[in-house]
Amino acid sequence: MTRPGPAMRQAMADAEVGDDVFREDPTVQRLEERVASMLGKEAGLFVPSGTMGNQLALLVLTQRGDEVLVGEGAHCLWYETSAAAVLGQLQLTTIGRGGFFAPDDITDALHPPADWNPRVTVVAFENTHNRAGGRIWPVAMRRAAIERAKSHSLLCHLDGARLCNASVASGESLPSLCDGFETVSICLSKGLGAPAGSVLVSSRARIAEARRWRKRLGGGMRQSGILAAAGLYALDHHLDRLADDHRNARRLYEALAPHGALVPDSNIVMVDLANGASAEQFCARAKAEGVLASAFGPSRVRLVTHLDVTSADVERAIAVLTKLAAS
Numbered sequence: 001m002t003r004p005g006p007a008m009r010q011a012m013a014d015a016e017v018g019d020d021v022f023r024e025d026p027t028v029q030r031l032e033e034r035v036a037s038m039l040g041k042e043a044g045l046f047v048p049s050g051t052m053g054n055q056l057a058l059l060v061l062t063q064r065g066d067e068v069l070v071g072e073g074a075h076c077l078w079y080e081t082s083a084a085a086v087l088g089q090l091q092l093t094t095i096g097r098g099g100f101f102a103p104d105d106i107t108d109a110l111h112p113p114a115d116w117n118p119r120v121t122v123v124a125f126e127n128t129h130n131r132a133g134g135r136i137w138p139v140a141m142r143r144a145a146i147e148r149a150k151s152h153s154l155l156c157h158l159d160g161a162r163l164c165n166a167s168v169a170s171g172e173s174l175p176s177l178c179d180g181f182e183t184v185s186i187c188l189s190k191g192l193g194a195p196a197g198s199v200l201v202s203s204r205a206r207i208a209e210a211r212r213w214r215k216r217l218g219g220g221m222r223q224s225g226i227l228a229a230a231g232l233y234a235l236d237h238h239l240d241r242l243a244d245d246h247r248n249a250r251r252l253y254e255a256l257a258p259h260g261a262l263v264p265d266s267n268i269v270m271v272d273l274a275n276g277a278s279a280e281q282f283c284a285r286a287k288a289e290g291v292l293a294s295a296f297g298p299s300r301v302r303l304v305t306h307l308d309v310t311s312a313d314v315e316r317a318i319a320v321l322t323k324l325a326a327s
């Protein structure tokens, strides 16, 4: 939803570019190296979207017919148009509750090695978890789940579309949040405010394979340094300010708690409307008054704070939403 501001647009206009399919775009390379080192991994790959980041990760970690364990409401299961089934011919199985899972949820989902059983090879985590309301994985639970996955020789992917939110909100460093994951994908759009782009990080060998898949899927871009420059600008200028979004989310929650708002961990506030009121209708009425929200269930509304939402906007949203919720 964010729009690039004048300084970001200037950085894009000034970007030094080349043909990235020939690996001649210095700005893309700078972004890939920067994100890889920020997250504590060997190499990075600039991709057009978070969806492509997740899907390339699954493609390089699995073989056709494998089973991938995911948390409830995982983005790669709910919102990626069955890409894992179509592209990787993978079976995705949900484990745990509310987007998180315990070590035993992993162990219980495994099958004896028989010809008729699927082979579980990957566990996919999401942090922060979108559908769960921007929830941050509890550290001990995350580490225990990764450890259990490793003990079964499973590989771990992290959908870190909003990982920077998790880091800023929890104070845990990005490399620590990425520890134990073979692949991690982060989005430069969303809260960081770039117009497009995500980066997938992993080992050099896996990124080389992901690069081939990216080309195969039509994601090899040419002078994409123009977009990468926006990503670099976002990392320079929009990372620390994610704390403002979290404060704004907290303010929304405090005002809307009597109307069903749930405690936010980061920049997403879920509101469970009273008396089974229609979330679709509520969002349509809010939109008519200039407040954008999404229906995330029959009576559940999702509110997101970001770069283009000021604290004054939040106060206006509160006035509109409390009026609608009470009517």
Ligand SMILES: Cc1ncc(COP(=O)(O)O)c(C=O)c1O
Residues within 6 Å of the ligand: 048, 049, 050, 051, 052, 054, 075, 076, 126, 128, 129, 130, 159, 161, 162, 187, 189, 198
């Ligand atoms: C957790 C999560 N992962 C991945 C994505 C996909 O990102 P994109 O919309 O860039 O494909 C999203 C988008 O909302 C998301 O919330």
